[in-house]
Amino acid sequence: MPNDPKWRTIARVSAQPIALVQAMYVHLLVDASRNVTRGHVTVTKEDIASALDVTDEQVESVFEAMQGRVLDGDYVTGWSKRQPKREDIGSSESGAKSAAQRKREQRERQKADQEKEDGHDESRKVTESHDRLDKRRVDKETPPPPREDFPDSRCKFAMHEHWEPDAKSFAAMLTLNGLSGQVFDQDQFLEFKSFWIASPDDHRTQAKWEHALAQHLKRGMRSDQASGRNANATQQPGTPGNSQDNSGRGAQGGHQRPAKPGPLSAPDRVRAAIADRENAASADGQALDQNG
Structure with a gap:
């Protein structure tokens, strides 16, 4: 053109x-x-x-x-x-099919395939007994019980009374949590296990349980340091023997230790300050000023 x-x-x-x-x-x-x-x-x-x-x-x-x-x-x-000759309108010369004709043939093929599949389903259909259906339902819904001796570290299990942290991996876990060289009493470990045994629905891997124990011990040590108590005991968690400290600690860092004298009250702190100033004044031979 x-x-x-x-x-x-x-x-x-x-x-x-x-x-x-x-x-x-x-x-x-x-x-x-x-x-x-x-x-x-x-x-x-x-x-x-x-x-x-x-x-x-x-x-x-x-x-x-x-x-x-x-x-x-x-x-x-x-x-x-x-105007070009469109393929959608069909052509008797080239044998091209229109869009409506192609769609109609597609529906017919799909209908024939569906009827053929329905016939196979009817021939394979077998009535199963209720016992077999119930057994299959139970097998599908009930998870297998956890194996305590399962070697795969990715296996999750609930806390049980015979659980022990692995010595090598738990030492590395303590190092990662800044607790390298620290020792803890046996009661802390037992309190941790007793708390999680009461929660059987909580499943974790061996590494996750060791991490939770390390965090529990770390919280307890910080709480002891904040209150002026020594967090070190004489035994590692999981080792047999009697602990020097029989007080328990909850799995979330709570304490149940014997009561010790708390901090001074406000009047007692004032009295102590006055006494200190009087002693200092007596030693220097100076009288107390108005603020003292």
Whole structure:
């Protein structure tokens, strides 16, 4: 189409450049394609002149030269010949199927496949006894009991009375928690186990239980340090023997130790301060000032 010789004829008759002729024809084709009555042009000459930055007279001269060559009034001649043959409408010459025909054949294939599958399901259907169904349901819903001697460290289990931290891995866990070289009493370990034995639904791996124990001991040590008590005992957790400290500690860091004298009350602190100042004044031979 760009090399059609009629553009030179229209350009010569209208005394306008070929570029303007072809650009106008493109505008006319686009307008004819989007109109309700396809193939008819309704765009005004002023709009074309504004779009192509030319004068109305130039557009008018080209439009007049197109009459009888590519235009018949406001109709683009040869419009129907320029429409492509679409595959969706089918073609008896090439054997191409329309979209509706292809979709209809697809539904028929799916229906035949479904009927064939339903026939196989009916032939394989066997009524199972209630005992077998109940056994299958129990096997599916009930998890296997945890094995205490399972070697896989990824196995989760509930806390039990025979659980012990692994010496090597627990030493590394204490180091990671800043407790390297610390010793703890046996009661702390027993309190930790008794707390979690009472929660059988909580399942953790060996490493997770050792981490929880290390955190429990760390909280207890910090609490002892804050209250002025020594957190060190004579035995490692899990080792047999009697502890020097029979007080218990809950798994979450609580204490149940014998009561010790607490901090001084506010009046006692004032009295102690006055006594200190009096002693200092007596030693230096100076009298107390007003603030003292």
